[in-house]
Amino acid sequence: MWFEDCKSFLSTPIHTTVKKLQPIEIRQIRRTRHEKLFNGLIEHHHYLGYTQPVGEHLKYICFSAERPIACFAFSSAPYKLLHRDRFIGWSAEALERNRHLLAYNSRFLILPWIHVPHLASHLLGKCAGIISADWQTVYQHPIYWLETFVDTERFKGTCYRAANWQFLGNTSGRGKYNKTHKQLTSIKALYGLPLVKDFQKMLCE
Template identity: 30%
Template sequence: MKSLHDDPASGNGLLQAVPSLRVKLVGAAERERFDRWLAERHYLGAAPCIGDFLRQVVEREGQWVALLVWGPAALKLKDREKWIGWNGALAAGRLKLIVQNRRYLLLHEKGQEPNLASQALAAACRVLPAQWQEQFGYTPLLAESFTDPESYRGTCYKAGGWEPVGMSAGNSRHRVDYFVPNGRPKRLWMKELCPQARQKACAVPLAPEQAGALVEAAHGVLPLDQWQRRNLREVLRRAPDPRGKNTRFRIGPVLSLVAMALLCGARQISEIARFAHRLHPRQRAELGLPIKKGTRRFYEVPTYSVFYEVLTRMDPEPFAALLSEWLGEVAGTLPGALALDGKMIRDIIGMVSLVDVEDGSPVAMAVMDQKEDTERCELKSAQQLLAALPTLEGKTVTADPLHCQKETARLIAEKGGDYFLQIKGNQPTLLAYARTQAGGSPLLSRPPAGTGGLKSAP
């Protein structure tokens, strides 16, 4: 039987019984032996201890059979970000959700036990999230590793469920911030450490067990390219300004900063203000922000009070309409799977968003407030947003139980889309019916108590 349990002999290590294999963390007394064996037997030598760093040893009947080292992920990998669905800003802030397999050493002769490599790797990956949570206070979602295609085929990674998602650029670190070509690009392998790991890595907000991995995004990391930023500013310049004419920060740049911060997952005015302060001078100039008096090239950014004044006094409807117009222009066709949800920015303004489930980016937005049964409540705003869309042909919309309403389902179906709406106790008759139908379906397992699911039947 497979189990996860503490081993008093290994201090803080966790063990995983996988037939005859178990995985534990390396204690302080064993660290010298572990690093020495890596230095002597691994072609890259011992791994330098950088950032969050974990040593695992796989044992069989008390004997070490494999050594693994896990550490921080590579800073930037285009193929990896595309595979996950991250933009530049999400990748910068959530990079710690990925851990890198920096060393993997089998302590036997090559070909002696053909299946041991994949079995040991799989066992290590199964306990890695729990061990990482115990050591560093957050649970990673993904693992990455590299193999040299000229020397290794990566068979054990493939057998262990890892996916080859691309190649590295073939550069080696020369100094802290400088790389030089080495002429030997590596194959990149990725592994989801839990079901729907990629979707969870893109979720806004992150689950509590992943929240500890969030870091302040690096300065100058933006969710849009240069053309998209300029286009966004031109569109938002048309928004009415609720302030007087004599303002230092024009409405176009201010709302552009709000929109980009929202795309990066900001949900508080303080987060929007911090996002603005991280812009480089060139990016500030590009947005049309003013130069500080008495300086030549110091571009000011709006403060918290500026964002607060704009967001509390403006009519949010034109802002949402312009933002949806811009999203339609730059997004092209809608993705195949969309999620409907509402979020509040503090208690001031709320946005209902229809987002791409792959990367969390919005494709349409509407304004909402926290009051129920008003024209701006989340349910009504979501229905108005759906009604304004030109088509949902070939798309599937998912939503939480709040949106499990006949009118919402009708709007989606009339636009040519399908829906998958959660059901809870707010729809007792429908919930009871869904449970009886799911029980006899070969496609649906019985849902847990209190929830269910239903797809449209045109």
């Protein structure tokens, strides 16, 4: 009911520029009064819906004039990713020891009534600048690397590339537990973003 009550306020269209939308505030809202709002927005407007993250995770809502415009969720990174692991160059032992220093962007939503060119890449850049400190506050350790999958049947990954995320490779589409060589799911593009210059040293040692 709470979501329906505020829906008309939330969904009034905004057509503007990033500059005119300022100031934009990105708030980490896990364990706050805004967490239900985040869950409802993702459930209603993200094509994957809402699922409760497991392990370490943070949730963000981006506000302009106290009005939500976008949502991010980050969680613990997948255990093994061929393209990522080759790019980082770490051993199996280093992966086991340091995987908690990576975060996976599991949800990214620009609300459908927000029409602002270049907003997505702008928000990705701002979030990359604050997430390590937020992770340190909640989990007592920093983050050195971000990663995400982009469904190539739905998106081109333009905003991630514009925000300096690196394309690392495509999945096979066979799924996690598929024992055949047939494509069963859509091809996903893997993108990664180092948060510090010496990320390989920090992750491989």
